[in-house]
Amino acid sequence: MSFNALKEKGLPLEKQLRTWHKIAGKPYNKTEVDCYTRTRQILMNGIEVEAWNFHHTFDRLCPDREDANLVAQVCRIEDQQQATINWMAPADQSVLETTLGYEQVAVDLTAWLAQNEPDDYVKETFDFGLLEDFDHLYRYSQWAYMMEGIKPNAIVQGQTDVILGRPTQNHHNCNALRRRKHYDKQTASPQTKVNILTLVSGEQQTHNYYAEHGFTYGNNVLRETYAEIKDVEEEHVTMYESLIDPTESLYEKLLIHEFTEVCNYYTCLEDECDEKIKKIWEMFLDFELGHLNIAAELFKKYEKRDPEEVIGEDIIIPCRFKSQKEYVAKVLTSEIDKRLGTDRDYMTLDKLPDDWVSYNIQSAQNELGSPTENTIRIISLHHKRDIVKADDSLKNQEVELLKKGLEKKSLAPDTVKPDELQCMIDKHKEFKEKKK
Numbered sequence: 001m002s003f004n005a006l007k008e009k010g011l012p013l014e015k016q017l018r019t020w021h022k023i024a025g026k027p028y029n030k031t032e033v034d035c036y037t038r039t040r041q042i043l044m045n046g047i048e049v050e051a052w053n054f055h056h057t058f059d060r061l062c063p064d065r066e067d068a069n070l071v072a073q074v075c076r077i078e079d080q081q082q083a084t085i086n087w088m089a090p091a092d093q094s095v096l097e098t099t100l101g102y103e104q105v106a107v108d109l110t111a112w113l114a115q116n117e118p119d120d121y122v123k124e125t126f127d128f129g130l131l132e133d134f135d136h137l138y139r140y141s142q143w144a145y146m147m148e149g150i151k152p153n154a155i156v157q158g159q160t161d162v163i164l165g166r167p168t169q170n171h172h173n174c175n176a177l178r179r180r181k182h183y184d185k186q187t188a189s190p191q192t193k194v195n196i197l198t199l200v201s202g203e204q205q206t207h208n209y210y211a212e213h214g215f216t217y218g219n220n221v222l223r224e225t226y227a228e229i230k231d232v233e234e235e236h237v238t239m240y241e242s243l244i245d246p247t248e249s250l251y252e253k254l255l256i257h258e259f260t261e262v263c264n265y266y267t268c269l270e271d272e273c274d275e276k277i278k279k280i281w282e283m284f285l286d287f288e289l290g291h292l293n294i295a296a297e298l299f300k301k302y303e304k305r306d307p308e309e310v311i312g313e314d315i316i317i318p319c320r321f322k323s324q325k326e327y328v329a330k331v332l333t334s335e336i337d338k339r340l341g342t343d344r345d346y347m348t349l350d351k352l353p354d355d356w357v358s359y360n361i362q363s364a365q366n367e368l369g370s371p372t373e374n375t376i377r378i379i380s381l382h383h384k385r386d387i388v389k390a391d392d393s394l395k396n397q398e399v400e401l402l403k404k405g406l407e408k409k410s411l412a413p414d415t416v417k418p419d420e421l422q423c424m425i426d427k428h429k430e431f432k433e434k435k436k
């Protein structure tokens with residue numbers, strides 16, 4: 001169905017103020033919520049945090065007092081939307097449960113975006129990041145079980161596999177390598193712009209969540225695990241934001257931000273199964289159409305161009321959440337040994353030069369060990385082996401995948417090597433046989 005957001009009026013800004021009662025709203029029930037309602041809630045919180053940040057940046061850089069006043073009013077509404085969405089999460093949903101939700105967002109959103117991305121280089125970058133968040137989901141799943149007795153399917157509801165990805169100890173890179181080639185604002189499709197900004201927003205919020213909550217557990221290895229993975233999310237923000245053309249003007253960026261919000265709410269409204277939450281997506285879509293109108297008028301005033309030249313004439317679907325197991329398994333088995341190339345390209349492990357700059361980062365940060373490796377050692381004491389949730393066809397490839405995915409040149413001292421993992425798996429099997 002075609003929907004030209006620029007032809008819609010939306011709700012006028014002066015009608016967007018709500019009562020505290022409405023802003024604070026009511027939480028969902030963590031045992032009844034559909035996992036993809038939770039992923040929408042997590043992502044849209046990230047979208048609003050990015051919107052709020054950007055509008056403040058605009059205000060700080062905009063010399064025109066009237067424009068800045070108007071954008072400040074929009075900014076306040078973005079902030080109120082953020083509270084409503086973030087506070088849909090119930091007080092009894094633990095930090096680790098929420099964390100599994102965040103990584104499920106990253107995996108299933110990135111997989112959707114990669115398959116709906118017209119630019120091959122951007123797609124390749126999405127696929128690259130996908131395998132890192134996929135590994136985070138696996139590492140955190142071990143902790144959810146050890147600390148709180150939560151099995152990953154209590155959160156991901158069997159929609160997303162849990163098994164190792166590109167090992168997290170290998171995600172630490174030189175920033176110059178993380179920064180990729182940016183699109184050209186003149187030729188990039190609106191879909192590429194919306195896809196990237198959606199993912200930047202999600203990754204930034206994931207980083208913020210780990211930064212704000214990693215300390216809430218007393219277990220020191222878990223604290224260090226949050227520190228390690230948070231740092232990768234920081235790299236993900238760097239990587240994805242570097243795909244954006246830095247020469248877009250502030251007004252162009254404002255337009256893309258509001259359009260990205262419109263597209264995401266539009267998708268949420270189409271897909272939502274919870275009737276109460278669906279009404280909120282509908283209301284916020286109406287708010288965003290109002291914001292888009294304001295951004296489009298400012299853009300026309302300063303750029304003397306049609307907003308359609310930047311965002312096109314049709315809606316984009318950036319966040320269709322659904323199970324992506326098949327796609328993720330395909331990327332996992334074929335690209336686990338991919339690394340960031342030195343010329344903003346991608347390389348396989350066997351082609352990396354001896355002086356690859358990320359080795360320095362990895363050897364410095366992993367010098368005393370990698371907490372995400374230690375995680376697997378500790379779970380093996382609880383459970384004989386790691387916790388994995390995947391079909392047997394994928395599960396049976398785990399040791400081979402680790403062999404292919406690990407960098408031999410910069411192993412953290414506490415690395416669980418493939419033969420050790422095989423040993424754990426055998427012990428677990430033996431134990432299960434005995435129990436019969």
Ligand SMILES: [Fe+2]
Nearest residue numbers: 051078081261
């Ligand atoms: Fe918003």
Ligand SMILES: [Fe+2]
Nearest residue numbers: 103106133136
């Ligand atoms: Fe992640």
Ligand SMILES: [Fe+2]
Nearest residue numbers: 133203233236
């Ligand atoms: Fe990430």
Ligand SMILES: [Fe+2]
Nearest residue numbers: 258261288291
């Ligand atoms: Fe907005």
